[in-house]
Each structure stands twice: as C-alpha cells, then as structure tokens.
Amino acid sequence: MTQAPTPTADTVRRLVGSLLGGSTRPDVRPVAAGTGPATWWVGDRHVLRLAPDRDAAVRQRRELRLRELVRPYLPVAVPTSVAHGEWAPGLTYTLDAKVPGGSGEDHDVSALGEADLAALLTAVREVPVRQAETLGVPRSAPRSLEA
Template identity: 50%
Template sequence: MCACPTPLPPVAPPPPSTVRALVGALLPQESDLRVEPVDEGGEHSTWWVGERYVLRLTLDGEAAVRQRREVALRAAIQPYVPVGAPVSVAAGDWAPGLACTVDSRLPGESAERRPVGPEGEGDLAGMLRGLRALPPGSVSALGLPVRGPRALDGLRRSAEEALVRLAAYGEAPAAHMPPHDPGAMEPPAPLAAVLLHNDLKGEHLLVSSAGRVSGVLDWADAVVGDPAEDVAGLALSIGAAATERVTVAAGLTPEVCRRGVLLARYDTAIRLADRVEGRDDSPLPLLRAQLDRAWAG
C-alpha cells in the first residue's frame, strides 16, 4: 500500500493583516515596510514588500514543493547565467505545509512594456548557454521533473483548425499557417534534454532602460527537457526574428530554433482561439500580442 502523503488542497490567499504579520516575522530587522499585492501574474499570492523585496506565498502543496525547488535552482544557476535571478532572503511556511519566500526585488520593467535591445538579446543567449553549462550532477541534485518533447504533428492540426476559426472571427488570417513541413514535425534524434526555465514570457523578463535583460523571474516551472520549449517562450516574448538571433548566438542548432518557433506559433493560435471561444480567461490583448510576435517574420 502506498504511504504517499495526501496532497494539500488549495487554500485562499491570506488577508493583508496576516501578510503583514508574516513579513514582520520573516524580516524582523526591517520596520515600517509597505506591503501591497502585485497585480501582474497570478500563479502565486505575491506581494511587494517595501522597495526591495517580494513576498511569494504558495496556496497548495504542489506549489510549495515547486517553490522550495525553485529557491535551490536559482542558487545553483547563479554562477552560470549572466542575467539576474531573485535571491531568497528569508523563507519558511506561512501555513502548515505551505511555503513562502521573501525574494530580492530586481530592477527593470516587464518585457511586455519595454522592448529587449540588441545587448539584451545577448543576455538571453548567455542565459541559454549558462543553463546548458550547469554540471549534470548539479542538475540531477535539484530533482526537477523530466519532460519529453511534444509531438508537433498533432499541435499543427489543432493550430490549423484554430486559425480557421480565428479568421472567421476576424482575429487572424488563415494565411498565417505556412505550408506543411514534414521535416519540422518531430525533433531530431537523439534529442539532448537540458535544464529549462520552461515559462519564458514577457512578464517574466525584466528589461532595463538600455534594453538589457536585468532579470528573469519565476523559475518554479523549471524542468529538464526539450530545449525548443525555451525557444518557444522567447518567440512569443520578443518575436520570432529576435529569437532566431538569440538562438544562433547561444549555439543552438537551426533545427531546435525552427522547432521552438513552430511550438510558439501553434500554441499562440490555439490559446487565442480558446480565449475567443470562452475556454480561457487570459487577457485578450496579451494573447493577440503574443500571436503577432510569434508569427512575425
């Protein structure tokens, strides 16, 4: 009989009074810190704490496991990647089995509001190289999930159907869909699995006023898997053309770049169709922007 613990069910975010008390316990050396909720994002209960910190609370057992793993991951990659990642300055449980962490607040604006410049593209290339440079033993010690590559043929069929529906709604021309390319349907074999951020999107990329990438947020979904997944995240964040430049600078193969851009294109078409037809509640302007960036070029 399995002795596995029962996963903790989701709970509601705590009230502000509880958050303020928690901040006082986690940061006893600080005083009179302003505590207010963060609007962007939404996967965690997240609060600004003064000008220098961010408090993140997990709301179920699985999220708690991922957050504890994320804290270890960020520490492990720090010597290898040229972009900033938040540093945990205090951590604990805010409720039984539910983790929380106070992270350093990184400078910069979301890539959804500020474009990544040429030097910022170099920062992203350095990040991809750095993730591949992490020693296998260090990656294994993190206990990250291992994910196989997604099959592109089924995704393509779903994207074709989605684009036809979007065209009928006036959301996207059916001409977006390129000619069938059997050579791009499956990853080259053998595919080397690598450490991935696995959730690269504009709100997780912080950009300085000079267009540099000053930080990458939210590593909780990191896995070991298909390198094309991070390429796909960049394509919907900074556009397909910029992503191609980044992948070339990072030393990724053209096949991985092509596969990643296709993943982004298929995913954005499917997600936008789901939103238009009421099966998704993501912001419509964001999904439109992501589709345009992934399909440009």
C-alpha cells in the first residue's frame, strides 16, 4: 500500500480553487493542528474534509449517501456537500457548506443544542431500515439509551 500524501495549504487551495472557481486564492486553514490535517476551514462558508486513507474514503462515501437519505426526516440542518470527488487516487474529499454554530470541541452544548441532538436522533430512527442497509449501514439490535 502506498503512503497517502499529506495535504498542505497549497494542495487545499488548488483543490478548492478548482471547485469554487474565481481568481482569488481562498483562505484555508486546518480545523485542528496535527501531523496530517484532514479537515480544513475554507473561508467562512465551507469546510473541506479529506479522507486520509481508503477506509476513511469508504466511510465518507457512505456518509454522503446517508446524509441525503436522512435529510427529509430531519428538523435540523445537516451539512450539504457542495462538491465531492477524489483529491488523490482512491482518497475522497467533500466540500461542505458550513452549518451555523460552532464545534462542540470549542463550545459547551446548550439546552437548545441538546434538543437539536434529540431531534436528530429521533428523526434518524424514522429512516426505513431497508433503505439504510442499501447504503451499507450494518443492521444491529436496538440499544437502550439508559444503558
């Protein structure tokens, strides 16, 4: 297996520039510091997520399909992919429109945030199991939230 390239700000700028067009160089910065940043802020309107390996690419493809499946059942905003594809051979990306709010890592979750999360989980439960299975979501017995 070959080593995946490490994304740099220049790599991200070129990719985002080709996706969004325009003659300006987009403002990009990693969401979190680390050895191989996989999530980047793109200006104040987008988030770019790069799959660092093939397993992550499979999960990312499934996530995009799952988002579209659950969106009609959700009373809260979920990210919408503006563009997606491969940023390196076999490695996927998704450029998402940023949803309002901030990262749970940066902010305490408010009562409103807890209510949104409860609504999200309730809505996900409404998705027909057979539709979720076609996306590769494994079937498992329900678990008790209390446990």
